Amino acid sequence: VQLQASGGGLVQPGGSLRLSCVASGFSLSDYSFGWFRQAAGKQREGISYIVKGDDSIWYADSVKGRFTISRDNGKNTVYLQMDSLKPGDTALYYCVADSDPKGLRVGIRQSRDKHDFDYWGQGTLVTVSS
Numbered sequence: 001v002q003l004q005a006s007g008g009g010l011v012q013p014g015g016s017l018r019l020s021c022v023a024s025g026f027s028l029s030d031y032s033f034g035w036f037r038q039a040a041g042k043q044r045e046g047i048s049y050i051v052k053g054d055d056s057i058w059y060a061d062s063v064k065g066r067f068t069i070s071r072d073n074g075k076n077t078v079y080l081q082m083d084s085l086k087p088g089d090t091a092l093y094y095c096v097a098d099s100d101p102k103g104l105r106v107g108i109r110q111s112r113d114k115h116d117f118d119y120w121g122q123g124t125l126v127t128v129s130s
Contacts, residue, residue, distance in 0.1 A: 001025035001119060005095050008124030011085055019080040019124060021095035028071060031118070032101045033078040034108040035069065037091035037126075045091075046108035048080065051101045058105070063089075085128045094123035 007019040021033065034049035047060045048069045057069055068081040078095060096117040098104040107116050114120035 003095055003097060003119050003121035005093060005121040005124040008093060008126045010127045010129065012130050013086055013128055015085050015128070016081070016083045017085065017126060019082065019093055019095075019126075021078040021080075021121060023076045023078075023097065023119075026097075026119075027073075028076045028078070029073045031097040031099055032104040033069075033071065034096050034098075034104055034117075035080050035093060036096065036108070036111070036114065037089075037093045039088075039091040042091075044111050044113075046111040049104055049108040050078065051105065053101070058108070082126070085126075087128050090126060090128050092123040092125050094121050096120045 002024040004022045007017060011017055032051045035047050036044050037047055038044040047063050048067060050057050050069045050071055066084045071078045096114055097119040098117045
């Protein structure tokens with residue numbers, strides 16, 4: 001069982017990146033997913049989630065209107081499309097999964113530790129700089 005995030009890299013301010021979170025060993029449709037980020041020297045921040053079943057979505061104010069979360073159950077992948085990137089978006093981004101929708105919602109909104117979720121990935125680094 002594994003979650004693997006990828007798609008990070010160096011991008012100029014105003015640019016875009018799409019992060020992918022590939023699930024192995026379990027079915028995407030049975031889980032809700034979220035994204036965290038943690039910048040150097042700062043606390044981790046839960047930034048988005050998508051809930052299994054009804055696909056309800058939430059974004060933190062810091063990314064609302066610029067980031068879009070989606071899922072492709074056929075590819076067992078969750079995406080985070082990031083547009084209009086700012087230097088303040090520079091961070092390590094990682095995904096988490098949980099079978100309990102309520103637990104995931106609360107955990108993301110409260111920026112809880114990744115170990116509070118069923119599964120988590122290693123993260124992918126996003127650097128926004130000119």
